[in-house]
Amino acid sequence: MDTPGVVIQRLPLYLRCVKALQEQGKRITSSQEMAEHLGLSSAQIRKDLSHFGEFGKQGMGYDLAYLHEQLERILHLDRRWDMVLVGAGDLGHALIRSGDFVQRGFRIVAVFDADPHKIGQPLGPLVVRDVATLSSSIRELGAQIAILAVPAGAAQEVASKLAEAGIRAILNYAPVSLNLPPEVRVGHVDPLVLLQSMTYYLCPEG
Amino acid sequence: MDTPGVVIQRLPLYLRCVKALQEQGKRITSSQEMAEHLGLSSAQIRKDLSHFGEFGKQGMGYDLAYLHEQLERILHLDRRWDMVLVGAGDLGHALIRSGDFVQRGFRIVAVFDADPHKIGQPLGPLVVRDVATLSSSIRELGAQIAILAVPAGAAQEVASKLAEAGIRAILNYAPVSLNLPPEVRVGHVDPLVLLQSMTYYLCPEG
């Protein structure tokens, strides 16, 4: 009865596809059309969606507005999510300046760092807090999601503290496999690993 | 005979694990130790490695220096890779400033943008080139890897041009599913999709 993780991971892609088709002015779509757009099979899309209900009509396809709404409901994206950011380096700065997360309903509400030179300094609309105050701040803010943007050497320690403080999902930018209780979700942003696996397929000669 | 993609994608994690154990001063390891480190099963690690040869010794485990060397060889990481970057926005700046890629043998050798205000301006040690010169520059430089850091709306068009120009692997930071010939590898850096699938598991209340 519980839906495979691999299906859940595809739902945001379906949502993105639905939005793109809507922006083209379309009102309905088919599993076939989405499949071409995403490079998947139409059977897979129908099967994935069938885990959550019946969203289409035989012979007609899917109403885009309805599917959009349902996917957001399933993924709990019909609300705003507050996140804390740990690590006020270059990456942290870029994440705060970029509007990408906010546009999609993910808002960074606090930034932490361990460097005394950074603590107390403004960062965008926020002020960098001392990482020593992590636990109490997280409980105060009620955040459930954290972005981990600290050096590799500090990542596991900070991640454990985040888990202890009640954080339930971590977006990990550190190049480290985190060891955490299974109830804490981890999404790993790991461009180097992607590069290092793509080179397998490239001829080593120029 | 050809190795499943999912196995290839784990090799860089094995390599990272090997390096971490070496930094701890260890000289040998076991599939069991690596499994704990990475949160996988020891059988999976042994099976994955067995696709490429016999790297261990029964009763003894794996010599870390040897395994390190072999993994780098298999992944073609025993050389330097030159990459071109398309998109000189905040993200592009952060990628150039960060030493992460260079440390691992991936060097950005050219930056392109479409904005006339950016073209000709310095960006770190490079000068931003006109994206109109993409094809000729890529052929000249002989780059096989590109980083795509342009807005969503431009991503597909630029990606197609990269493929035409002979690029064989794209690290895609744009929130778009790229449609490309199957011989072009794509690695998708997609933090929003990770966030949007993690929220499925979070209670929508508080």
Place this chain on the structure above:
DNA sequence: TAGATTGTTAATCGATTAACAATC
């Protein structure tokens, strides 16, 4: 040697696909 751990086989498990009855 005795103990340990690999490499590999066979069994299990899970995900994808093909096909089609249901039905809009």
Place this chain on the structure above:
DNA sequence: TAGATTGTTAATCGATTAACAATC
């Protein structure tokens, strides 16, 4: 109605795991 496309079943495919002989 006729044509199209869903939702679902059963078959296929592939990946993971358990177990163990080989052997260091």
